[in-house]
Amino acid sequence: MSMISIKNVSKWYGDFQVLTDCTTDVKKGEVVVVCGPSGSGKSTLIKTVNALEPFQKGDIIVDGTSVGDAKTDLPKLRSRVGMVFQHFELFPHLSITENLTIAQERVLGRSKDEAMQKGLHYLDRVGLKAHAHKFPGQLSGGQQQRVAIARALAMDPIAMLFDEPTSALDPEMVNEVLDVMVELAQEGMTMMCVTHEMGFARKVAHRVIFMDRGCIVEDCAKEEFFGNIDARSERARQFLSKILQH
Amino acid sequence: MDFSQIIPAMPGLVDGMLMTLKLLALSVVGGVALGTVLALLRLSSNPLLSGFAKAYVNYFRSIPLLLVITWFYLAVPMLLNWITGSFVSIGAFTSCLVAFMMFEAAYYCEIVRAGIQSISKGQENAAYALGMNYGQAMRLIILPQAFRKMMPLLLQQSIILFQDTSLVYAVGLMDFLNAARSKGDIVGLPHEFLIFAGAVYFVISFGASLSVKRLQKRFAV
Numbered sequence: 419m420s421m422i423s424i425k426n427v428s429k430w431y432g433d434f435q436v437l438t439d440c441t442t443d444v445k446k447g448e449v450v451v452v453c454g455p456s457g458s459g460k461s462t463l464i465k466t467v468n469a470l471e472p473f474q475k476g477d478i479i480v481d482g483t484s485v486g487d488a489k490t491d492l493p494k495l496r497s498r499v500g501m502v503f504q505h506f507e508l509f510p511h512l513s514i515t516e517n518l519t520i521a522q523e524r525v526l527g528r529s530k531d532e533a534m535q536k537g538l539h540y541l542d543r544v545g546l547k548a549h550a551h552k553f554p555g556q557l558s559g560g561q562q563q564r565v566a567i568a569r570a571l572a573m574d575p576i577a578m579l580f581d582e583p584t585s586a587l588d589p590e591m592v593n594e595v596l597d598v599m600v601e602l603a604q605e606g607m608t609m610m611c612v613t614h615e616m617g618f619a620r621k622v623a624h625r626v627i628f629m630d631r632g633c634i635v636e637d638c639a640k641e642e643f644f645g646n647i648d649a650r651s652e653r654a655r656q657f658l659s660k661i662l663q664h
Numbered sequence: 665m666d667f668s669q670i671i672p673a674m675p676g677l678v679d680g681m682l683m684t685l686k687l688l689a690l691s692v693v694g695g696v697a698l699g700t701v702l703a704l705l706r707l708s709s710n711p712l713l714s715g716f717a718k719a720y721v722n723y724f725r726s727i728p729l730l731l732v733i734t735w736f737y738l739a740v741p742m743l744l745n746w747i748t749g750s751f752v753s754i755g756a757f758t759s760c761l762v763a764f765m766m767f768e769a770a771y772y773c774e775i776v777r778a779g780i781q782s783i784s785k786g787q788e789n790a791a792y793a794l795g796m797n798y799g800q801a802m803r804l805i806i807l808p809q810a811f812r813k814m815m816p817l818l819l820q821q822s823i824i825l826f827q828d829t830s831l832v833y834a835v836g837l838m839d840f841l842n843a844a845r846s847k848g849d850i851v852g853l854p855h856e857f858l859i860f861a862g863a864v865y866f867v868i869s870f871g872a873s874l875s876v877k878r879l880q881k882r883f884a885v
């Protein structure tokens with residue numbers, strides 16, 4: 419069953435075409451890694467999935483709902499898709515527990531108790547229950563990102579989108595975040611992850627998408643992507659040789 | 665110089681100060697509320713709404729406050745009279761209050777707009793990604809952060825307004841300055857009373873200004 423279905427999506431900023439005829443599919447329980455050079459449109463593509471970025475052509479179907487349809491209740495659709503950002507984007511004026519509960523209460527209409535219980539459950543899962551009463555500014559980058567993941571999970575999402583979740587982190591904090599993501603993937607969460615962490619891709623991805631200049635250049639099974647390098651496009655091989663060097 | 669007559673005049677002066685503070689408080693609350701609405705309109709992607717807000721701000725920032733006060737005092741009752749056909753008196757206090765709110769809103773609008781713009785797009789995206797609508801994202805996420813950042817500027821603007829409330833003498837409202845002047849005239853000591861009033865304005869404004877600076881420093885760290 420297809421959870422996210424991107425069909426011939428194109429997007430322009432004025433004259434500049436950011437996305438060109440992008441088509442791909444993420445099945446339920448599938449983990450898809452999106453990689454590609456800077457400026458190739460990875461963030462833009464992933465943000466079209468929950469309509470943070472509008473697009474002019476094509477359509478995206480998320481669990482049967484069309485994102486491009488003007489009649490779609492976008493806030494409702496977004497509340498069902500979790501998103502984790504490069505710069506965490508915890509709300510700095512709210513405590514960790516408030517960060518975890520505010521959308522559950524205001525968007526999903528859950529009671530204070532239920533929201534708190536759920537929030538603390540996921541905070542515990544990412545190993546940060548002891549920090550519940552703190553504010554985001556008091557946590558390290560890696561801890562903030564784990565809270566951000568817990569915040570998204572507390573909404574009981576049908577899929578999770580990650581936009582370079584580890585690239586703003588100090589190297590020693592990358593793994594604590596990746597560990598949480600690996601666990602999620604292994605539990606069968608549907609995930610679309612923009613990341614250059616090829617170790618993560620190798621470990622849990624089912625498919626790898628490579629983008630260049632707004633186009634999806636490669637879209638194949640992980641084994642094929644990493645195992646049969648010679649069959650990859652010139653651009654993909656260049657990119658891989660650069661990031662796999664170290 | 666004889667300042668002794670100020671003591672017996674105190675009750676009247678206190679009443680005047682209460683009037684000034686009441687006018688100030690209501691004008692700040694109304695002005696910030698209206699200014700926030702204007703800021704949201706100004707940032708709207710709808711050119712009609714943002715154009716209206718821009719015109720409003722430019723207009724009120726280009727005319728003297730005294731003109732707005734007298735205009736509201738004289739013209740608005742006339743306008744109401746013309747519309748409703750009967751004589752409606754809105755009174756000096758209400759007309760001054762409306763004038764201050766509408767005038768100050770233009771200045772608060774620019775402060776609030778800058779405050780909203782200082783909050784990163786990422787925060788807005790995170791709010792939307794959690795399913796919040798525009799109103800929730802603004803009310804729960806963007807504005808609380810923006811107001812925290814702009815508090816010093818809002819307070820500075822309100823200190824200026826505290827001084828500007830004295831312009832209500834033009835329509836005969838008994839604020840602190842007007843009370844001091846009339847008391848001074850009655851006892852025949854206008855200079856002493858005006859010097860005293862000046863000292864009071866200075867102490868309050870300067871003291872408030874210093875506390876805002878201290879607040880700013882504390883929030884900065």
Ligand SMILES: Nc1ncnc2c1ncn2[C@@H]1O[C@H](COP(=O)(O)OP(=O)(O)OP(=O)(O)O)[C@@H](O)[C@H]1O
Pocket residue numbers: 431434436454455456457458459460461462463
């Ligand atoms: N608001 C905008 N207006 C115009 N161009 C934009 C805008 N946002 C992004 N772009 C351009 O669109 C292209 C794709 O941007 P995007 O952020 O999707 O790239 P990316 O693959 O995520 O890159 P990175 O690895 O640097 O995050 C870039 O060339 C960028 O300059």
Ligand SMILES: [Mg+2]
Pocket residue numbers: 460461462581582
């Ligand atoms: Mg990006």
